[in-house]
Amino acid sequence: MRAFGQILKIETRLYLRDLAAPLITIALPLLLLAVFGLIPAMRASNPDFGDRSFIQYFTPSLLVITLAMTAVNVLPTVLATYRERGVLRRLATTPASPAALLAAQLIISLATILISAVLLIVVGRLAFDVPLPRHPLGFALALALGTAALLALGLLVAAVAPTNKAAQAIAVPLFMLVLFFGGVYVPRFLLPDFLVRIGSYTPPGVQALLDAWTADAPQPLHLAIMAVIAVLAGTVAAKLFRWE
Amino acid sequence: MPVIEVTNLHKRYGGTVAVQDVSFDVAAGEIFGVLGPNGAGKTTTVECVAGLRVPDGGEVSVLGLDPRRDAARLRQLVGVQLQESQLPDRLRVAEALEMYASFYRDPADPARLIDELGLGEKRNTPYQKLSGGQKQRLSIALALVGNPKIAILDELTTGLDPQARRDTWGLIERVRERRVTILLVTHFMEEAERLCDRLAVIDKGRVVALDSPSGLVSAVAPEQRIRFRPSAPVDDRLLTDLPQVTAVTRSGSQVVVTGTGDVLHAVTSVLARNQIIAADLRLEQATLDDAFVELTGHRPAE
Ligand SMILES: Nc1ncnc2c1ncn2[C@@H]1O[C@H](COP(=O)(O)OP(=O)(O)OP(=O)(O)O)[C@@H](O)[C@H]1O
Ligand SMILES: [Mg+2]
Numbered sequence: 001m002r003a004f005g006q007i008l009k010i011e012t013r014l015y016l017r018d019l020a021a022p023l024i025t026i027a028l029p030l031l032l033l034a035v036f037g038l039i040p041a042m043r044a045s046n047p048d049f050g051d052r053s054f055i056q057y058f059t060p061s062l063l064v065i066t067l068a069m070t071a072v073n074v075l076p077t078v079l080a081t082y083r084e085r086g087v088l089r090r091l092a093t094t095p096a097s098p099a100a101l102l103a104a105q106l107i108i109s110l111a112t113i114l115i116s117a118v119l120l121i122v123v124g125r126l127a128f129d130v131p132l133p134r135h136p137l138g139f140a141l142a143l144a145l146g147t148a149a150l151l152a153l154g155l156l157v158a159a160v161a162p163t164n165k166a167a168q169a170i171a172v173p174l175f176m177l178v179l180f181f182g183g184v185y186v187p188r189f190l191l192p193d194f195l196v197r198i199g200s201y202t203p204p205g206v207q208a209l210l211d212a213w214t215a216d217a218p219q220p221l222h223l224a225i226m227a228v229i230a231v232l233a234g235t236v237a238a239k240l241f242r243w244e
Numbered sequence: 245m246p247v248i249e250v251t252n253l254h255k256r257y258g259g260t261v262a263v264q265d266v267s268f269d270v271a272a273g274e275i276f277g278v279l280g281p282n283g284a285g286k287t288t289t290v291e292c293v294a295g296l297r298v299p300d301g302g303e304v305s306v307l308g309l310d311p312r313r314d315a316a317r318l319r320q321l322v323g324v325q326l327q328e329s330q331l332p333d334r335l336r337v338a339e340a341l342e343m344y345a346s347f348y349r350d351p352a353d354p355a356r357l358i359d360e361l362g363l364g365e366k367r368n369t370p371y372q373k374l375s376g377g378q379k380q381r382l383s384i385a386l387a388l389v390g391n392p393k394i395a396i397l398d399e400l401t402t403g404l405d406p407q408a409r410r411d412t413w414g415l416i417e418r419v420r421e422r423r424v425t426i427l428l429v430t431h432f433m434e435e436a437e438r439l440c441d442r443l444a445v446i447d448k449g450r451v452v453a454l455d456s457p458s459g460l461v462s463a464v465a466p467e468q469r470i471r472f473r474p475s476a477p478v479d480d481r482l483l484t485d486l487p488q489v490t491a492v493t494r495s496g497s498q499v500v501v502t503g504t505g506d507v508l509h510a511v512t513s514v515l516a517r518n519q520i521i522a523a524d525l526r527l528e529q530a531t532l533d534d535a536f537v538e539l540t541g542h543r544p545a546e
Binding site (some may be wrong): 002003005006007010013015017018081082085087088090091093094095096151 | 294319324326327330
């Protein structure tokens with residue numbers, strides 16, 4: 001337990017020292033929230049968004065930035081780098097298991113996502129009239145399942161990529177797809193209907209987040225798909241993952 | 245009682261046979277060297293001992309335990325330095341040692357180990373800013389921080405400058421004084437000669453010799469050659485009568501005596517008895533380098 005505490009402490013420090021990762025993951029979504037939130041028109045409700053304001057409509061997409069960055073970018077590249085450089089193998093010669101390092105990385109990912117979600121909710125509420133999630137339970141469920149699905153995909157990338165370069169080659173396009181379908185590049189109301197629909201079913205399931213945040217309970221189908229992806233990708237990743 | 249027993253070890257990777265039929269024992273407190281050209285199977289052998297690779301055949305026993313089955317117990321007792329393993333770029337020296345120390349029940353004091361390895365000034369330096377030799381020393385420190393009973397060190401001083409290499413040898417000698425058994429892979433004859441009690445020379449996956457460094461040398465090239473300039477004429481028969489002497493030749497004013505065993509002592513005593521002084525006396529002896537070339541047909545590293 002002491003060993004795990006040390007690993008978690010050191011890995012957290014390393015994560016924070018990397019600066020770029022926490023900045024993009026936590027600070028960038030907040031910054032975008034502030035930039036859009038400061039424009040009055042973005043705070044006015046608009047029938048295009050189902051009588052929500054643009055900022056209300058867009059905040060779930062900001063959370064997608066955190067999720068994508070953490071789960072399919074930082075996590076797989078860190079793990080692939082550790083494996084490539086023999087960090088995991090070396091750890092396997094000690095009483096501490098490389099699994100402890102994996103667990104520490106997952107805890108850091110979860111903490112990052114949680115912190116970012118709380119900050120977006122609180123800052124959005126206090127500064128830009130974004131209501132607290134209307135359906136808190138549904139929101140928590142949508143966030144948990146979306147996170148699980150995306151983390152499982154990230155682990156799958158880490159499992160199949162032998163090197164850091166290979167991990168980047170898979171992770172970067174995946175990262176961009178997740179952002180695209182999450183409505184980050186182009187707000188979803190500007191996308192054709194079928195793309196919006198696809199985006200509802202691709203991790204992390206931005207539609208479910210939006211529904212729970214601004215309307216009502218997320219659709220069970222949206223949640224179920226995230227759960228299935230999480231279980232499938234997670235199982236395959238666990239089967240394929242190698243320490244060396 | 246051997247603490248490491250390797251019997252008929254076999255290991256192949258796909259079609260390549262990396263290790264075929266390697267056997268050796270290492271006694272408690274011994275420094276045992278594994279020597280051999282690139283690709284000979286040294287890393288494969290010691291990583292089977294460390295439980296990192298699964299042998300295809302043969303037996304490995306470490307402290308009476310099985311490296312795979314009893315891995316959890318052995319990891320407390322065996323410290324391993326891998327030939328190729330790095331640390332995260334931003335991890336600092338002291339952090340690495342403190343983290344590794346926390347894994348063990350009875351660790352060494354990280355701060356002292358840092359000083360002993362000459363990394364005191366670098367304790368807050370991130371891994372990526374260390375020189376090759378400093379990285380190597382940190383890696384050795386990590387293998388020793390758990391106060392292991394056995395240390396397995398693959399390529400102990402590769403990449404170190406001569407001074408750092410000597411410092412590391414000093415450290416290993418101090419570790420030995422604590423009765424730590426050391427299994428050492430090396431490319432350097434001088435290192436093997438200075439540190440190892442016994443050596444296994446491995447070539448193409450087989451043990452081609454197993455002896456003490458001096459035993460290896462005399463087995464391969466038992467002859468020694470003594471050259472000197474006598475202060476008075478020497479009768480050849482005085483020397484050829486000695487049982488240790490095999491031949492006497494002359495080159496100019498020099499006498500060249502070839503022989504085995506303690507030929508040097510025999511020759512100097514007989515000269516002294518006859519009041520002859522041997523000027524410019526030199527003993528030429530095969531070195532471990534010569535033995536290595538003889539055994540493997542390769543030049544050793546450097
Ligand atoms: N993981 C692996 N997969 C496939 N082949 C391997 C693997 N590891 C080693 N080999 C092969 O097995 C043989 C022995 O390799 P090994 O690393 O044990 O040699 P070594 O004596 O340690 O060499 P060096 O002095 O270069 O470190 C080599 O031919 C090598 O190419
Ligand atoms: Mg090797």
